[in-house]
Amino acid sequence: MATYYVRSGAAGAGTGADWANAYTTLVAALAGKSAGDIFYVSDDHAESQASAMSIAPPGSIANPTPIICVNHLGSVPPVSADLRNTATVTTTGTNNISFSAGGYYKGIIFNAGTGAGGAQIIVPTTGTSVLIFEDCSLRINSTGNGKIVLGNGGVNLALVELINTTVSFAAIGQGFNVAGAAFRWKNTASALLGTIPTTLFDWVSGRGGDILLRGVDLSAAGSGKTIIGATASVFGRFQAIDCKLNASVTKATTPNGPGVLEPEFYRSGSSGVNYNLNETKYSGTLDEELTIVRTGGASDGTTPLAWKIVTSANTTWYTPFVAPPIAIWNDTTGSSVTATVQGIWGGGAVPNNDEIWLEVEYLGSSSSPQASFVNDSKADALAAAAAQTAGSGTWGGSTTKFELAASFTPQQKGWLLVTVKAAKASSTFYIDPKVTLT
Structure with a gap:
């Protein structure tokens, strides 16, 4: 040397x-x-x-x-x-x-x-x-x-x-x-x-990238600026975690197709709070919601929270908007468990089970960690849809409460991952990201 x-x-x-x-x-x-x-x-x-x-x-x-x-x-x-x-x-x-x-x-x-x-x-x-x-x-x-x-x-x-x-x-x-x-x-x-x-990150078509920002101050990019441009034929990841953003910036342009890079912003925003969440996908967007929230529902310890899911015109039962998984620990083995998530929307009647549903990933085998899955959607592509169950609790807005629930029998203790999927095009759903196990 x-x-x-x-x-x-x-x-x-x-x-x-x-x-x-x-x-x-x-x-x-x-x-x-x-x-x-x-x-x-x-x-x-x-x-x-x-x-x-x-x-x-x-x-x-x-x-x-x-x-x-x-x-x-x-x-x-x-x-x-x-x-x-x-x-x-x-x-x-x-x-x-x-x-x-x-x-x-x-x-x-x-x-x-x-x-x-x-x-x-x-x-x-x-x-x-x-x-x-x-x-x-x-x-x-x-x-x-x-x-x-x-x-x-x-x-x-x-x-x-x-x-x-x-x-x-x-x-x-x-x-x-x-x-x-x-x-x-x-x-x-x-x-x-x-x-x-005008656009901070853009992409070479056909060439992806694995982009991770942590603790970066991008607040100089304000009104009229976009952090992530539209992506087409691009595969990879963009995540911004614990970053400072301008309140007027556009986080991401809607991707041009399903399966391409889908920007994610976690705990990244313009004010001193710890619950910011944004995902932008071809099938829709998800943001934190502070007004239309469920009393006694999810919270950061001080502020009641919900998820606002706005589906795009591109959403179908085959290609739904997939929310981030909600993790909850399960201690039950060998007996049936039901996971329930509450929601509300303005559709006038409870949504059908091919319009919004949940999927639970659990440990269904005692001999391996291979995951098992259960959902409360319709059984298959040819099955008739049915209405979800009416919901409970007091919400701060919207009109029609509903709940999503699936039952299963875990064979090992461990984390359950509960994922909400929304497939009714051009619709807005509010989800309480707090899972109840019974």
Whole structure:
């Protein structure tokens, strides 16, 4: 393992042996080096290149190369107190910055492009890559429709992680372009700088992505902005967990078909509450509901809650809207158990069992953990529908109460997963996400 120094203002031999003889560019410093080498970049490093820049550290997915911004006037070798976040690496004109292989970047600002061009930041350009950016910033400074590209189309086995790392754009047509990578972004305050894109994440058709945001402040994206654009022929995941959002932002555009990526927002919102929930699917949407709630029903401990399910015109018995599972512990074995969920809607009569129902996943075998399933929908595609049972309790709105209930005999103690499915098109249901076992 060798140590190298990078400082644009160095005037020595350019060997990287120390600050006086440091490499003056990061690209030159990385060339020809070995996995396990470490690179220290000066806090006053300001590198600029008028051509496309390819940053290819010698590390691997198992051993990413550390490239760390530090105080060049501090300890040698640097210690924790010397960490800084002020080094800059820049391309001008329409020139991209691209990353490959395995690299851990700390405290560096990457600036792509100037003027009216469409420069991009591409992470990564090759497959089998791990790229981690901590205390960094990825910035597109040209005003064309450049993107931060995650995966670059044909890349597989790529992980990109941003930790306390901001992004900045210069035009509303910019944003992230998801093209196959697994992307993790966490623990970032004021994450969006510069001009806020109209759509923050869009997708390359036919290329999915596994996108997970945790503890990211996206509140700069407000009215007229959308976090997740419409998805077509895209498979993968988008989850935002414990994120700060603007109250006026559109979380997600309705997906263009069933089975494609369906954005999920958990405990992510604009105010200091812990119950926010949103799912956007081809078959409908689900949001938390605070007014039409059932007395004595679900609560976060203080605030009564319900789920508002609004089905789309695309919903059918074959392709219903599927709500998140409600988990409840079961201690009964060898005897019948009934799981019941209460709901209400404005349909004038209780809904039929092919319009809304519940499904219970339980441990029905004493000899294996293979799940068993039971539901209270109609028996099969050719069976006649029947009305669900009238519900109980006091609700804060809507008109017609109903309950969903299924009986089964568990053979092991354990968690039950109770899932509500709604299939009546263009309808609104309110569900109390509190399961009663009898």
